[in-house]
Amino acid sequence: NAGVMQNPRHLVRRRGQEARLRCSPMKGHSHVYWYRQLPEEGLKFMVYLQKENIIDESGMPKERFSAEFPKEGPSILRIQQVVRGDSAAYFCASSPPMAGQNTGELFFGEGSRLTVL
Amino acid sequence: AQTVTQSQPEMSVQEAETVTLSCTYDTSENNYYLFWYKQPPSRQMILVIRQEAYKQQNATENRFSVNFQKAAKSFSLKISDSQLGDTAMYFCAFRETSGSRLTFGEGTQLTVNP
Numbered sequence: 001n002a003g004v005m006q007n008p009r010h011l012v013r014r015r016g017q018e019a020r021l022r023c024s025p026m027k028g029h030s031h032v033y034w035y036r037q038l039p040e041e042g043l044k045f046m047v048y049l050q051k052e053n054i055i056d057e058s059g060m061p062k063e064r065f066s067a068e069f070p071k072e073g074p075s076i077l078r079i080q081q082v083v084r085g086d087s088a089a090y091f092c093a094s095s096p097p098m099a100g101q102n103t104g105e106l107f108f109g110e111g112s113r114l115t116v117l
Numbered sequence: 118a119q120t121v122t123q124s125q126p127e128m129s130v131q132e133a134e135t136v137t138l139s140c141t142y143d144t145s146e147n148n149y150y151l152f153w154y155k156q157p158p159s160r161q162m163i164l165v166i167r168q169e170a171y172k173q174q175n176a177t178e179n180r181f182s183v184n185f186q187k188a189a190k191s192f193s194l195k196i197s198d199s200q201l202g203d204t205a206m207y208f209c210a211f212r213e214t215s216g217s218r219l220t221f222g223e224g225t226q227l228t229v230n231p
Contacts, residue, residue: 104150
């Protein structure tokens, strides 16, 4: 499967625990984006990363949330001390570099659904 | 900041009929991309159609077409010969050509009735 891979698909955590969501972009894509979708709502931008760099984190909550995209391995969205309001679907998307074959489209993974008990 | 507005939270259409979903956006940019994504019950985000702002011709993809009115900042989606499988949430989205993030509207839930 050459698409954007997210895991786990479903994650259950108790309040106060940590959640880690992983995303492997499509082959050849160096840009990763994380979005959050609360129930019955649209997708809200959280963060945009390139390898080893956070480019835009203006949509990230100031506390408890962090993201990284290391030189090797998947991008990680980390939520510390989860609360019930963190329950949502978290989508990762990727795109190729701005130059070259960039049609502007973001390619989405199937999402990770976090449930906080 | 760019904003995307979808004023129709829900719509329904009979199978084989045509339906149009509305979208307006706000930007000061001259070059940008516009998209319609579909999210069926499986929650997968699927690209339906794409429009580049510098192209005057409206994009079409089989039964899906857009009416892009740049001056009015309007980007509606027309679905012809609606099928049951078209039932989904439809999101309009905007992206600057030189920018990064994709900004979504709140979505329109489309139900195709048999």
